[in-house]
């Protein structure tokens with residue numbers, strides 16, 4: 413779906429589909445250069461938001477991109493970070509001794525990713541790096557080392573390209589700021 417299909421639900425489009433595509437290709441070239449020796453990394457996507465970035469990044473990469481998925485609780489239907497992380501779906505892959513690249517849609521407070529990185533390291537992964545399409549630097553509550561960042565954005569709540577509000581807007585092609593009237597009274 414396109415921004416024009418959403419009437420006044422969006423305050424503004426922040427990153428267009430075309431801009432996402434260009435940046436993703438640049439990130440893929442960086443990733444290929446960094447993992448050019450040995451076995452390619454296991455890509456670990458965080459459900460459900462990372463589905464779009466994983467699909468696009470994996471196809472852009474010029475190596476065999478093995479994918480696995482985790483689901484962790486973070487926001488529910490709300491727009492505020494709880495800081496509580498719970499595994500809802502774990503990996504099916506044994507990662508001891510492997511290079512792991514976490515693929516995320518967005519880093520907000522950083523709490524989810526900091527926890528996840530440590531969790532995967534504790535399973536004996538050889539390395540754990542993070543790739544995120546979006547990051548809100550001003551919302552950071554913990555320091556997380558992020559190897560690949562698509563775009564740094566302001567702290568507004570955004571939707572699209574996998575990001576939802578109450579499971580809606582994920583299939584919007586662009587990344588957009590949600591109009592406050594959509595979640596007013598929450």
Ligand code: XMP
Pocket residue numbers: 458461486487493516517518519520521522523524525568569570571575576577
């Ligand atoms: P933290 O705060 O732990 O949050 O870095 C990461 C997770 O929170 C969700 N999130 C958002 N989802 N629009 C969304 O649709 C946003 O602006 C937003 N900010 C954070 C997201 O699920 C991410 O994985």
Ligand code: MG
Pocket residue numbers: 461487488575576
């Ligand atoms: Mg969400």
